[in-house]
Amino acid sequence: MELNELQQLIAKLEASGLRSLELSRPGERVKLTMSDNSEVQVVNADDTVELFAAPASLQAAPAGTTVLTEAAGLFLATHPMRSKPLAEVGQSVKKNDVLGLLKIGPVYAPVTAPADGVVTQILASDGALLGFGAPVLEIAASA
């Protein structure tokens, strides 16, 4: 990656208010993390853990599993073509069901159920700008 490209990414990261940014493309990966004194640290991502991958503990939903975002974006509780929200409290969901959308430019990334369960709480408000790892809703394992 060229230095000026890296500088651009750093500027975008600083401007966005995000804590971390990871970019992968064929042959290279880079991860930028804001340190506490608000300087940018560049880390070779191969040496770091996957910060935003769903924890293994989410495979079977224990009581009150919080579903987190896996990207930053605008949270859409309802698909704009529809009037009914994708997830409502009390709704039974299956693993990989789409429970909300994160709008990233024109892309709608899914917020998905990590396991079968019942929606117990909606934590994110419709139209909110969410960062990485932000809580969206809570599901409990179905009895």
Add this chain to the structure above:
Amino acid sequence: MIEILSATALASVQDLGRDGYLRYGVGTSGAMDRVALAAGNILLGNPENSAAIEIPMFPFQVRFLEDIAFALTGADANAELDGQPIPPWWTIQARKGQELRLSPPTHGARCYLALAGGIDVPVMLGSRSTQLRGEFGGYCGRTLKRGDVISAIASAERAEAYTALPAAGFGIEPPEFTLPLGDLESTAHATRTFVRVLPAAEYDCYEDASLESFWSQDWKITSQSDRYGYRLAGEALVTKTTLEQRSHGIVPGVIQVPHSGQPIIQLRDAQPSGGYPKIGTVIEADLWRLGQARPGTQLRFVQTTYEEALSALDEVHDYLNKIRRLTELYLLSKR
């Protein structure tokens, strides 16, 4: 490969259309909503002009005979893959044996089912579109029926690209939200569709009052509206003098006015020539909006200029380019 399980008729294989043969009397065919067709292909990493299935009648059901990624665009048909709800304007990987069911949409008229690689039917006169009038092209030159088995073009690249597809799939913003037109209240409920229109050759032959009402009234899209054309109903349009004309060439979007004064918008399967006077032309950039307008709803014509029509077309291309770029980036970020 997929197998058609529905007996329902009228679904057809379409790409962006068969350009360049109007002079030989061969109509363009092609998707009624070409933006939805292109977007479905973009979601799958296909060339925009790949063939997909245009579905105007519901319910519609198919079975996947292999593991393959597919995309749904156009009208929201409340799709379910083996009972799992699939959002509209979405792509997801199907597994062999799974069944996709599309229900009657609340809004919109046509849904597009695209397969990774694009539908594998022979290219005839430069297109994979079904020429229903001429009974060639597409799948055996006809609409699909129960038991038909449709293949996708095999591609190692698409298999590679879609290993990154999230298990729940992902979607894109439908164009009506990126490219809104007209008053938002009636377009949101799909009760009224706005399309931009350029005055055509015989525009000046109409009474002033008729021209006034052409632009200001709500035209009803009658039940005699299909891929060939939309017949409209409203206050009749009257010419200043009786017009007698020979047949001349027409293209999709041309608004002809027969003696009844009730306009007909010629569309993808229209014959390539006709003798009725032409009062206007729906601009190419807005034909997709017509493709999703249902019989029984209202249509409003908005006067535009040639320059505005060109920049509207640029906006459609910008939308498609943007979703291609962001789709590629999103998939890269998932690797």
